[in-house]
Structures are given as C-alpha cells and as structure tokens.
Amino acid sequence: MKVLILEQTSELSELMGLYISSLSSAEVISVHRLSEAQNELKDAGINVVILNQSFTEAGKDSFFVDCKTLHPSTSIVIVGDGPLPAGAAYLVHPGHLVQELKEMMKASFWKAHSGKPTEVPVPLSPYLVYRLGVCPADLFLKLGENNWVKLFNQGAPFGEEDRIKFEQKGLKEFYILSDDIHRAIDYFGDLLSSLKASSLIEDAPLVADAGEFLWQSLKENGFREEFQKLASEAIKGSLILIRKEPELKKFVEKMFRPEHAWMVRHNLIIAHVACALASQMGWNSEQTYQKIATAALLHDMALPRLDQDEEVWLMGVGGEKISVNLDHEMKSFLQHPIEGSEMVRRHKSIAPDTDKIILEHHELPDGHGFPRGLSAHQISPLGAVFIFSHAIATILIHEKDPRKWNMAMLKDRLSQDRWINGHFKKAWQALEMTNLFG
C-alpha cells in the first residue's frame, strides 16, 4: 500500500509520514511542494493521497482534481476544516492531527487498500455476487490467518465468467469487511424482494445464500433494525419454498449446494420440519409459519461457535450430562437461548412469542434441557414443536447423505419414549402422519 502526503510545511508532512509508517505497513512518501507531488502522482501504484485543503481550492488546476482525473480509484484524504469535497474519502481535522490520523486508519477505505482488515471479515458466496451482477463491497480472498488479498473493488461488474473462474480455482468464499455489511445487506434485500414467487423454486439456493450471509452478519452485529429487510425477505422466500416443496429431501436438494454451511442447513431444515408438523397439527396460519421461520433463522444467533448445537445434542444422546466440567465456552453456550431471545424481544417488528421459542429451544421433555430445565408440561406448544424439529434436523444433518434419510431411521434415533409428555406427544403423532420423506 502506497500513501502520498502533500502538506505545505515539510516538517508537518514528514511528521505525518512518520506517524503513519509507525502504525501501518504502508509505504509513505511525504512532500511539501506541488511539483513534487505531481511528479509522484505519475506512479500508478498510489492508493491514498493525503493533502491539505489548500490544494483543493485552485479550481481546475488543483492537485485534488489531478488526483481524481489521473487515478480515480485512489482515495483522497483532505486535511482541513471541511466540508469534504465530493469524491474525497475522508476528512482529517488539523486540530487533533495524531488522533485523527489514527482514526483514519480504522476507516473502511484504508482497510480496503491495506488488504489487512483488522476486524474479522464476513464470508460471502460468489454465487450471490454473481446473481447481483456487481460487487456490493470490496471483495477479499483469504490466503491464511490475517492474510487477505483484495480481488474486486466495490461496484465492479461480476458476471458468470468471473464466478466460474473463481470457483474453478476451488475457491468457495469471498470475504467483505464488517464495515461494508450494511451496504451488502441492502443490495441482497433488494435482490430477494425483486424475485418473483412463481420462479422462486429455481432461485432456492439464493435464499440459502442470503440466509447464510445474513446469519454471519447477525453473528458479527447482533440483530439490528438495518437487517430487518433482508431478514424478512429471506424468511418470506423460505416460507414460499417450504409451501412449494413439502417433501423434505426435494427441498434440501433444491435449496443447498455442497458448500452451504452447517448452520444454514440447520436453520432451514428446522423451519421446513416445524412448519410440516405444525400444519399437520392444524396450526397452518401464516403467522405461525412466520414465528417458526423467524425463530429458525435467529435461534442460534448468540452461539459462540457454529456447529455447537449438533455437538451438544450428540453428547446428550450419548448420555453425557452437559452440566459437568463447564469450561468458559460451555458456559457461554448455555446462555445462547437467553441472549438470542433477548435480542429478538427488543424488536417490535418480530412477532410476539418468537422470543419464547428461541428461549425454549434447548429445553427437553425429560426436564434435562437448559437454560431453565423446564418439564414437558411447562414447555409452550410451539416451543415443543420447534424443539422436536430441532432434534429431527440435527439427526438428519448428522446422517449427511439425504438418500439415507427415512422415517424408520429417524424414529429409531429419536427414540419415541423421550417424546411422550406435554405437547411433544402431539408433535410425535404429527411426525408419524406427515409425509416428510415422500
């Protein structure tokens, strides 16, 4: 990364250069004469130009205009009292120069150029970018731990050829900086809402991709109002697909590609199974489906690690008590239903009781669940359906190959005598009557 500084006094220019070099790996060129800066600007490798406001004010002949014309992708930082000229990336106030420069190095434009994001970036599927046709943010490739390379700039076109080239190299994911999540979320919300319900079945992987990206973003940020549009579009899309494809194996076949993460499978299979059971029990209102699909998307948002739900379920099935040897990670795992339900309760747009399903999703009919150790009779009806569906989804995903999924295997793994109390009994009966596997 190359930075060019143009300040009228040579001491200040040098000082700023030294400070930036001490905090980053950028190569810094400090100059104080316009002619020197113009000379340096001939080098096409300059990523950031930092210049005093006075060099923006000479109309057509200003250095600012030179930078914009010669290197449109170079980010320009203005040192002055503002306002920030159109096309400049950042404003540094000269009053607290050291502090301001430090802040500047946290800004997304700087991180994008440095190629070394300080925060953990969020993965994004190339297919989703391809469907958008344009890069919603700067796209990075992960070369190793803390080793990133920027492959595409925000706004660059991204067509089928780009996707194929990328996937042929065996690369599965892009990454975007967490600062760019909001922008990408808006793009994908618009993309999903533009899909027609009639053609959605062909676009099923897009719903899974958007759900996966949303889930990663939620993990970084918690559930925030800005995510509302994409969340509701993803939920709407998943419900249309669930209604269109009641046979679970076909739903899975259409929805997922091999690279889809465990969590997105977990969430969507739970939604599918729980809607099927609820509908068998006569609870087939849109509102019930909404609560189920929303809880399915958000229930593990507060999990410390991705596939812990499966791990703990398998421990439980193996007879291990999860209350022994509580390490730090396990303690925070036991809190995730509480944290997740609290995050959801704060949002008026989410239907009431969705938080209750999330709070209850690790309770068990024998009273050995968590966080409250409720008995089967204390667990709410929809909570029971969700818990049962959560168990079903976990067993099926663990079995991996959907061709081996069938009712006999599932019932054997679930063992009926665990599910005979409270609303679990009705949920079991509903399972026996549904045509989940065609």
Ligand SMILES: [Fe+2]
């Ligand atoms: Fe969970």
Ligand SMILES: [Fe+2]
């Ligand atoms: Fe879960």
